[in-house]
Amino acid sequence: MDKAPKSQARRVAHPQARTAAPATHAAGAAALHSPARDWRERARNYALLMRLDKPVGWLLLLWPTYWGLWAAAKGRPDWSLLVIFTLGVIVMRSAGCVINDYADRWLDAQVKRTAQRPLVNGKVAPREALAVFGALMLLALLLVALTNALTMQLAVVGAALAIAYPYLKRHTHLPQLWLGAAFGWSVPMAYAAQKGEVDQIAWLLFLGNVLWSTAYDTIYAMVDRDDDLKAGAKSTAILFDDLDTVAIGILHAGFLYAMWLAGSRLELGPAYTAGWCAALAIIAVQHWIIRTRARDDCFRAFKLSHWAGAALWVGMAVALSPRAA
Numbered sequence: 001m002d003k004a005p006k007s008q009a010r011r012v013a014h015p016q017a018r019t020a021a022p023a024t025h026a027a028g029a030a031a032l033h034s035p036a037r038d039w040r041e042r043a044r045n046y047a048l049l050m051r052l053d054k055p056v057g058w059l060l061l062l063w064p065t066y067w068g069l070w071a072a073a074k075g076r077p078d079w080s081l082l083v084i085f086t087l088g089v090i091v092m093r094s095a096g097c098v099i100n101d102y103a104d105r106w107l108d109a110q111v112k113r114t115a116q117r118p119l120v121n122g123k124v125a126p127r128e129a130l131a132v133f134g135a136l137m138l139l140a141l142l143l144v145a146l147t148n149a150l151t152m153q154l155a156v157v158g159a160a161l162a163i164a165y166p167y168l169k170r171h172t173h174l175p176q177l178w179l180g181a182a183f184g185w186s187v188p189m190a191y192a193a194q195k196g197e198v199d200q201i202a203w204l205l206f207l208g209n210v211l212w213s214t215a216y217d218t219i220y221a222m223v224d225r226d227d228d229l230k231a232g233a234k235s236t237a238i239l240f241d242d243l244d245t246v247a248i249g250i251l252h253a254g255f256l257y258a259m260w261l262a263g264s265r266l267e268l269g270p271a272y273t274a275g276w277c278a279a280l281a282i283i284a285v286q287h288w289i290i291r292t293r294a295r296d297d298c299f300r301a302f303k304l305s306h307w308a309g310a311a312l313w314v315g316m317a318v319a320l321s322p323r324a325a
Contacts, residue, residue, distance in 0.1 A: 063309030068190030075320025180213030208258030275315015
């Protein structure tokens with residue numbers, strides 16, 4: 001009479017069965033919110049903030065830096081400087097992206113291409129972005145401290161150019177020209193570090209890079225032109241309007257002419273001429289692509305830009321190599 005039903009007996013014999021599922025769920029939740037997982041996610045968001053997943057940006061900065069190092073050293077750059085400037089390019093480009101996104105929070109949410117950036121979607125807080133920027137600038141300072149006094153003085157100007165750039169699109173249609181100066185400043189810095197001075201060829205290479213950077217960043221601005229107009233931002237793409245491809249063509253022509261003059265003064269010969277012709281061909285392809293002015297076509301053309309800089313560096317490096325000499 002007092003014997004319990006079998007189902008009840010099972011529950012009494014195994015009372016922990018009722019709490020096993022919640023315990024497992026709690027363990028899983030703890031794993032999902034573990035400190036290690038949080039830090040991995042935070043590191044990923046910082047990497048996205050610095051655009052480490054998009055190497056095109058730092059390659060566009062790297063090739064002109066290499067032009068300066070190879071031209072100043074006559075093809076034999078100091079290996080320590082090569083390491084310093086390669087790391088410096090990545091660090092400064094990352095810092096530039098961070099401060100750009102911090103300054104553009106008002107704009108990026110209104111632009112299709114940038115609406116999911118970490119500062120816009122809330123995955124990185126503004127104070128975190130400033131902390132990351134400060135850490136990157138400190139690292140850049142440590143790198144430039146390994147060079148000479150003239151390079152450190154030039155670095156101050158370069159830092160000011162990089163920091164000011166993001167704020168210009170609110171007040172002027174020429175932020176792309178300023179970006180060209182910021183990106184091109186690596187040339188006199190590389191020259192100063194390698195040669196101890198900045199000569200006329202260095203400034204010619206700098207001028208060429210300003211024209212080139214303004215051209216490819218105008219193509220980049222064409223991607224966002226409609227969104228920028230609605231948001232009230234300014235750019236050369238908006239300034240040039242229907243003459244955008246003509247203006248880009250003039251900028252590219254000036255760039256190629258400056259690089260031809262630099263090659264002639266350095267007496268680089270056939271190898272550099274081949275690299276120059278390759279750069280011309282790449283630019284011609286870009287102009288063919290952007291003729292539609294379509295958003296995706298402009299972005300595809302922009303991503304080809306760094307190959308023109310690479311072609312010129314390869315031509316210069318081969319022409320100045322010990323074997324060629």
